[in-house]
Amino acid sequence: MEEVKSLVSPEQMSTMVDWVSQFGLKLIAAIVVFFIGKWLARRISNLLKRGMQRAETDPTLIGFVGNIAYFGLLTMVVIAAVGQLGVQTTSFIAVLGAAGLAIGLALQGSLANFAAGVLMIIFRPFKAGDYIEAAGTAGSVEEVQLFTTTLKTPDNKIVIIPNAQVTSDTITNYSARDTRRLDLVFGVGYGDDLDKVKRVIWEVLNEESRLLKDPEPVVAVLNLGESSVDFAVRPWVNSADYWGVYFDLQEKMKKRFDQEGISIPFPQRDLHVYQHAS
Incomplete structure (x- = not known):
């Protein structure tokens, strides 16, 4: 010391x-x-x-x-x-x-994600809880953070997407409106009575209480296909009922067609065999 x-x-x-x-x-x-x-x-x-x-x-x-x-x-x-x-x-x-x-x-990529996040907050193309499709992924919006957007898919997976990819691609917001239109197509045989088919389709639609009366559903011949006459069936529903009504109408229409003897043809081709004398 x-x-x-x-x-x-x-x-x-x-x-x-x-x-x-x-x-x-x-x-x-x-x-x-x-x-x-x-x-x-x-x-x-x-x-x-x-x-x-x-x-x-x-x-x-x-x-x-x-x-x-x-x-x-x-x-x-x-x-x-x-x-x-x-x-x-x-x-x-x-x-x-x-x-x-x-x-x-x-960190240009990170700054691009940050700027994209700011733009999404300002213009608000979607909000938390909306079901959207963006950057090739569809799911419910969980959260929009500084650099990423978190989606929850219908099968309960969490997908984290950089904000720049969300804004650089097309954004489809399925929850933006309270109502949605179902676009269904039912094919019947060429030998079936078209008036009867339309009547049966309308009866099935009228039995579904979740369909909206306004706008009125559309039932019309859409296409004369190679093996079937295709009917376009386009009713409107509340957005929350979309998938439930979609699945139920498919099942109910098939059962009702079977009861009424209306055929739902599968793709087929006629084969003609010609015999020539030797």
């Missing part, structure tokens, strides 16, 4: 103690600012989310705005904490901006 004291003069020891004490206080202040600021950022973000929930805002918008607010406030907290250490925040912000530019160039 005496050897160490001999190596450091009293003036140097005093300077070191002052420096350590000053830096220690600054470090403690920076840590306090960071943790308190982080807590406040989380608190403000949660308050913002709850306020939007009380206003019955779209859940997709709530999550997106909450994340933006939190990370924006957290960035300000980090800058304030660094300022407590004596670092010039002006130059720090300039360095941060230059680093952000370099990172942005390296």
